[in-house]
Amino acid sequence: MRGNGDSAERERWARRATSFGTQAAVYAEHRPDYAVAAIRWALEPLAAIEAPAVLDLGAGTGKLTGGLLAVGAEAVAVEPDASMRAEFVRRYPALTILAGTAEEIPLPDDSVDAVVAGQAFHWFEQSRAFPEIARVLRPGGVFAAFWNIEDGTTEWVAGLQRVARSEASTTPPPPDQPLPGHPLFAPFEKAVFAHAQRRTADSLVETIGTHSHTVVIPADQRAALLRRIRDYLRARPETAAGEFDYPLHTEVIRAVPR
Ligand SMILES: C[S@@+](CC[C@H](N)C(=O)[O-])C[C@H]1O[C@@H](n2cnc3c(N)ncnc32)[C@H](O)[C@@H]1O
Numbered sequence: 001m002r003g004n005g006d007s008a009e010r011e012r013w014a015r016r017a018t019s020f021g022t023q024a025a026v027y028a029e030h031r032p033d034y035a036v037a038a039i040r041w042a043l044e045p046l047a048a049i050e051a052p053a054v055l056d057l058g059a060g061t062g063k064l065t066g067g068l069l070a071v072g073a074e075a076v077a078v079e080p081d082a083s084m085r086a087e088f089v090r091r092y093p094a095l096t097i098l099a100g101t102a103e104e105i106p107l108p109d110d111s112v113d114a115v116v117a118g119q120a121f122h123w124f125e126q127s128r129a130f131p132e133i134a135r136v137l138r139p140g141g142v143f144a145a146f147w148n149i150e151d152g153t154t155e156w157v158a159g160l161q162r163v164a165r166s167e168a169s170t171t172p173p174p175p176d177q178p179l180p181g182h183p184l185f186a187p188f189e190k191a192v193f194a195h196a197q198r199r200t201a202d203s204l205v206e207t208i209g210t211h212s213h214t215v216v217i218p219a220d221q222r223a224a225l226l227r228r229i230r231d232y233l234r235a236r237p238e239t240a241a242g243e244f245d246y247p248l249h250t251e252v253i254r255a256v257p258r
Contacts, residue, residue, distance in 0.1 A: 012168060016212035017123040020060060021083035023210045028061035028087040030206040032197040034118060034146050035250035039067045041191050042144035042252050043114055052113035055136060057102050058120025061087035064146060065095065068116070076112070078105060102129035107136045114142045121145035121180075130182040134257050143185065144254040148195060151247035156238045163232045166225055168213040185255040193252070196245040201233035204246055 020027060046052045051074050056065045059077035061084055068075045077097040079085050088097050100106040102117070102124040115133045117124070133143050152158045179188040199207065205226055208214055214222055233239040 012216070015216050016168065018081065019212045019215040020210070021081040023215055024061060024081070024083040024087045026206055027084070027210040028063075028091065030203060031061075031063055031210055032148050032195070032207070032246075032248060033063050034067050034148060035193040035195040036067060036070060038146060038191070038193040038195075038250040038252045039064075039071050039116075041193070042116060042146070042254050043071065043073065043142065045140070045142045045254070045256055046113050049113055053111070054114040054116055055105070055107065055112045057105065057115050057117045057133070058123065059088060059097060060084045060118070060120070062091050062095075064116060064118030065092060073114075076107070078102075078107070103132060104128075105132045105136050109135050110138045111136050112141065113138055114144065116143075117145045119147055126180060126182070130184055134184040137257055140256075142254055142256050144252055147251045148248045149251055151249060154247050156236045157247060159236070160229070160232060164208055164211075164214070164225070164229050166213045166217050166221065168216050170213075179253055184257055186258055188253045188255040190251065190253045193250045195248040195250045197248060198243050199239075199246045200243055201230060201239050201241075204233060204239070205230045207246075 043052060043054070051072055054068050054073040054075050056062070056068060056075055056077045059065055059079045062077065065075045065077055065088070075095055077088060077095060078100040079088065079097060080099065080101045082099070085097050085099065098106045102120075115137060137143065150157050150161065152161055179190060181187060197207070208229055209226055214225055217225070238244060
């Protein structure tokens with residue numbers, strides 16, 4: 001999942017992975033949460049535990065953390081970016097959030113029932129992250145990764161995806177892309193859940209302005225790109241005025257340690 005190509009591609013990928021903090025407050029306000037059904041599915045292997053301890057890895061401002069709390073989990077968070085952590089603390093002052101990465105998780109062995117990653121697993125260096133995730137999981141635990149993906153089968157969304165591409169955009173993975181795997185984990189399972197976010201043209205521009213491929217480009221290109229997106233949304237009958245549903249699906253993969 002990480003930039004696997006030449007050194008320039010790896011450098012671009014690393015810049016995107018560390019870009020979110022510059023937009024932390026807008027991110028916290030405008031990024032979507034995750035479908036609750038997806039969170040329940042991810043934690044299904046822990047059904048016998050009343051309030052499972054869950055690590056939100058790459059927690060950002062806490063978008064997935066809020067969903068974990070809503071389903072009765074006890075959450076702890078790890079996040080490398082100081083600005084994202086500051087927004088997290090503003091929203092969840094009673095929770096613990098630690099500075100750290102998936103490759104070096106600052107938790108003891110066997111300390112949580114689940115590790116989850118919202119829109120973050122693709123930034124991890126998997127060969128180092130999987131052993132760390134396995135190390136902090138208790139026996140019988142589960143790892144799950146979540147993504148909110150725009151529903152490109154909706155015509156205006158497909159048009160938006162074309163308009164919103166920047167020089168930093170990568171080709172989206174094909175839907176039949178093989179699931180990740182690691183010898184420490186049983187094969188991954190995948191499930192997809194319908195989801196949506198209420199948006200206006202302006203607030204959807206704010207959302208897209210937190211996507212890393214719009215953050216890492218030069219300021220003049222970014223301004224032109226966001227203007228183009230706003231013009232597109234104002235011209236489409238579905239999004240020109242008032243609130244509308246931004247159609248998403250929450251995709252989840254989960255695996256239990258062997
Ligand atoms: C798109 S944001 C997702 C944040 C949050 N999980 C959410 O669902 O909104 C990706 C997050 O992954 C974090 N991240 C990037 N590389 C990471 C790594 N190697 N280990 C842990 N987190 C990482 C970034 O700092 C950022 O907060």
